[in-house]
Amino acid sequence: MLFMVEMDVNIPLDFDPAEAARIKAEEKAYAAKLLADGTWRHLWRKVGLYSNVSIFDVESNAALHDLLMGLPLYPFMTMKVTPLCRHPSSIHDDDR
Numbered sequence: 001m002l003f004m005v006e007m008d009v010n011i012p013l014d015f016d017p018a019e020a021a022r023i024k025a026e027e028k029a030y031a032a033k034l035l036a037d038g039t040w041r042h043l044w045r046k047v048g049l050y051s052n053v054s055i056f057d058v059e060s061n062a063a064l065h066d067l068l069m070g071l072p073l074y075p076f077m078t079m080k081v082t083p084l085c086r087h088p089s090s091i092h093d094d095d096r
């Protein structure tokens with residue numbers, strides 16, 4: 001199942017910078033694993049914002065829920081989740 005997830009990150013300005021750097025490093029490692037195994041299919045930065053657009057390929061709604069809640073930056077994020085399905089004009093075999 002494919003989902004588009006838009007994530008906006010908002011770390012308070014008075015948050016400890018060293019702790020923020022630690023959490024961001026954890027987030028990067030968490031994302032790297034999922035990007036490498038194809039679960040996190042696309043990750044794009046929204047220009048000028050601490051936000052991204054991501055495409056996830058997961059087994060179920062519950063799997064996506066667990067994955068998102070496991071993001072180290074989750075406590076600092078707001079998200080919009082949009083389920084996707086194949087477009088009839090798509091030419092990509094892996095769109096499903």
Ligand SMILES: O=C(O)C[C@H]1C=CC(=O)O1
Binds near residue numbers: 009027028043051073
């Ligand atoms: O930077 C972000 O958009 C937040 C998050 C998503 C992947 C990652 O490494 O950090």
